[in-house]
Amino acid sequence: MKIQKSAKHYSEAAYCEIRLLSEIMKADPNKTRFCTRLNDYFEHSGPNGNHVCMVFDVYGENLLTLMERYEYHGIPLPIVKCICKQVLVALDHIASIDIIHTDLKPENVLLSTPKHSIISLMRHYHPPPLNQRPKLTERDPKTMTKSQRRRYYKKLAKQKEKELNSDPDDDESDKSDSDGDEHKDDSDASKTDPEWEVERFHHIILADFGNSCWTYEQFTDEVQTRQYRSPEVILGEPYSTPIDIWSCACMMFELITGEYLFEPKKNDSYPLDEDHLALMTELLGDLPESMRLGDGKYRRQFYNSNGELRNIKDLRYWNLEDVLHTRHNFTRKKAKEIADFLLPMLIYLPENRATPGEILKKFESFFEIQEDDYEPLCFVEKKAKDEEGSESDSAEQTMESYSSATEDGEEAADDEASGPSRAAAEAYRFWEEHPILNRASLEEKGLTIGDIQAVLSGKTLVDPAAHEAAVDVIHLLSEETDRLSASDGHEADQEDEGEYDEAEEESEGEESEYTSSESDDE
Incomplete structure (x- = not known):
């Protein structure tokens, strides 16, 4: 149940969401389009006013939680393919009725939970006593930002590795506990087995339409979460359903690799949005002249009259296939398959960007699970990598710099001034002198x-x-x-x-x- 705040503008937003959800359900009577369904809504009168309450089906964890289970090393490709196809079906559905989600990201895609699991959870759930209230000051990962949570889990992984490498205790009771932990680990491993999980993810749900709008009735220019934001939104140009497919590509890359496709950093020398545009340029090439010299509301803040970025001049280009191959160790074949799939969704001009329906039709064979989608066949072996030509070696040097700059600045990811691309040269010198x-x-x-x-x-x-x-x-x-x-x-x-x-x-x-x-x- 979603309980909206009682202030007037929150209530108005809630009723707008209800209208959107009603249209989504009306256009999907057979419940085959993977969108959340509103069962009922009502108003509750409290001491501070009326709260609009919306009742939904019970769903499972979101995709961010799933990424955390894989410790941000990337979700197995067969699982991502299964998830991606359903997300595209959901986006195709809402686009067909002129609805823009505007906030597609892992947190807003939920996994369905079988009814018997829901019943079991409800039977075993006991609410805490009324006199107990949760403390916001506890170090709960749920209260952290996504970047802080990534660092938190990496520290836990290092601590776990340190414990595993420590000398074993001679105490018999410790041995017994150790044996018990082994069984537990086996159980946990089965929960993240790729082949088993592909069967489990037969049904995902696109959720949280609280920020959604109609293509013909938009409420704000500030839409999309930073890392999934499209270039037309950054430049302040008119936007429509293509912004969702851009977010989809960014999200799929993140699910596959465990890292953001674009993660601009704060800097006193240039605005965050300009760094975001620079990162896009380094990966996808220059934006079209019609965008760099166009009528976007914010275009002049980032581009001069020659269509050049105002503050960022030192750009280092690499393509998506090389990023997947060298940085994330996919085989050249698999890296090309993934890049070919994502790039049509990352076309700058919205009118040329692929639609969800086009992707589903054109890449029908991509969604079929292949033998080399599973680890270790999808990843490159060292010997095979060493046998590649000088072109690959050059790409590796570039991406090693990218990697070192990224990981060296991990602890200060929220505050560091420059992105990894422009820190690459400095990081390269650091490694050479180490x-x-x-x-x-x-x-x-x-x-x-x-x-x-x-x-x-x-x-x-x-x-x-x-x-x-x-x-x-x-x-x-x-x-x-x-x-x-x-x-x-x-x-x-x-x-x-x-x-x-x-x-x-x-x-x-x-x-x-x-x-x-x-x-x-x-």
């Missing part, structure tokens, strides 16, 4: 920086000797980090505390549309 990770030192051991990153992410190198050498390098890095940490440990503690304090402040400042607020009427 006493352990410089290229010459790694080559003596038969390694590359990509090998080190692969082992750090939990992968096993094909060559056992190379894998052992990479582990030795990581141990040396760990010792170096320990020495540095010993000198400024107090500062690190303060930074961590500040990080979680920031999350707590954000959680206290955020207003949830699902709970009523006593101050809303004011």
Whole structure:
């Protein structure tokens, strides 16, 4: 049940959402278009006014939660294909009745839950006592921003790895607990087995139409969450249903890789939107002249009269296929398949961008699960990668810089000034001068920086000797980090505390549309 706030503009928004949902359901009487369904609505009178309440079916977790289960390493491709096809069906449906979702992202796509599971959950659920209220100050990942949550889970993964590498305890009871944990891990592993999960995801739901609008009746120019925002929205041009297909491509890349396709950073030298446009340019090429010199409301803030970005000049170009192959280790064949699928949805001009129906028809064979969609066949092996030509080596150098700049700035992702593309040259110099990770030192051991990153992410190198050498390098890095940490440990503690304090402040400042607020009427 969704309980809207009682202020007048929230009530108006709720009734607008009800009208949209009614049209969506009316056009889908057979319930085959994967959109959330409104069962009923009513008004509840409280001490601060009337609250519009909407009753929906019970659904499962959202796609962000699913990404967290895979620790942001990417959801297996067969599962993503299954999800993507249904999202496109839902987008095709709402576009056919002139509705724009405007906020497509992993949080707004839910997994359906079988009825027997819902009944079981309800039987075992016991609400907390009325005198107990949840504390917003607890370090709950649900109260963190998405970037903070990513860092939080990465820290947990490092802590878990450290515990696994520690000496075993001789105590028999610990051994017993360990055995129990093994069974638990086996159970958990079965829950994320790709073949089993493909069967489970036979039904997803496109949800949260609270920000949606008609193509002919729009309420604001500020739509879409940052990382999924289309170029026409950034430039302040008229928008319509094509903005949803752009968001869909960004979301699918994120599901496959565990990383944003575009993640602009704050900087005093240029606005966030300009960095966003620069990242698009680096990956997809220059925007058409009609957009760079067009009538967009905000165009002049980012482009000069020559159609050049005003503040960002140093652009480093690479294509989507190379990003998937070199950065995310997909085979060249699989990287090309994914890139070919995503690029029609990332065409700059909205009128030329593929529609959901066109994608479903043109890429019908793409949605069929292939044997090489499963790990490890979809990922490249080191030997095969080394045999590729100098063109691939050049791309690898570029993407190694991209990777190092991204991961080196991970801890300050929310506040760092420059994006990874423009930090690439500086990061490359850093690695070249590093006493352990410089290229010459790694080559003596038969390694590359990509090998080190692969082992750090939990992968096993094909060559056992190379894998052992990479582990030795990581141990040396760990010792170096320990020495540095010993000198400024107090500062690190303060930074961590500040990080979680920031999350707590954000959680206290955020207003949830699902709970009523006593101050809303004011």
